[in-house]
Amino acid sequence: MKWGKAGRRPEHFSMGNHLIKPAVRVLFLFASRERALNQTIRALRKYLALADGLSLEAGACQVEVPPMPGVDEDMRRWSFHMILQHNIIVNRSISATIRQLCSGETLSGAAVIDPKRDVMPDSSAGRETILQFQDSVNEHVGMMKALGRLRGTKTSRHPLFGQFDAHQWNCMFAFHLGLHHAQAQRVVREANNRRVRPA
Secondary structure: OOOOOOOOOOOOOOOOOOOHHHHHHHHHHHOOHHHHHHHHHHHHHHHHHHHOOOOHHHHOOOEEOOOEOOEOHHHOEEOHHHHHHHHHHHHHHHHHHHHHHHHOOOOOHHHHOOOOOOOOOOOOOOOHHHHHHHHHHHHHHHHHHHOOOOOOOOOEEEOOOEEEOHHHHHHHHHHHHHHHHHHHHHHHHHHHHHHHOOO
16 A cells, blocks of 8 residues: 555555554654655645646535545535645644644644544635645645654644654645545546536
8 A cells, every 4th residue: 555646545445444553654654754745745736737727616516425535424525625725724733733743842723723623624615725725735845844853753643543753744744635635536527527517
């Protein structure tokens, strides 16, 4: 299983599979900072490719996807813009967590959001999310290149995978983008299909 290949998960991959949690932790253990950042940059390019030429109507079209890894039941009927807004919230939270863990601060602000309620997007999310999403990724990449040691920092708890240090959170940044890129692909494809269907 290659965690960095956005949208290319094996069919048996399930976040509820008890083998997934230790597998993800091992993958993060052996991933380098550079590899994680490269995966993040590639994921950004893939999202922007989906956004390219997408109409405002198609971007706002809410599409129900089948059960997918990392996509909770209450996340399955989102538009492309809503997916981006969700990613923006999570991106900024992970970035804040890493920054505060590296500096030894007590976690606060965006680093302590509720992982269920505070990450939900607004159904009115629009085109502005594309630039905001791009900014959230670029800011993260720039921060990561400037930070010192990531491994062995203080830790904070991921709701599914347990305690993460700054390095593991950086890996999670890319991993999370990959999970929702698979959802975004389905949403954009269906939204575009609805546009071309005869009335």
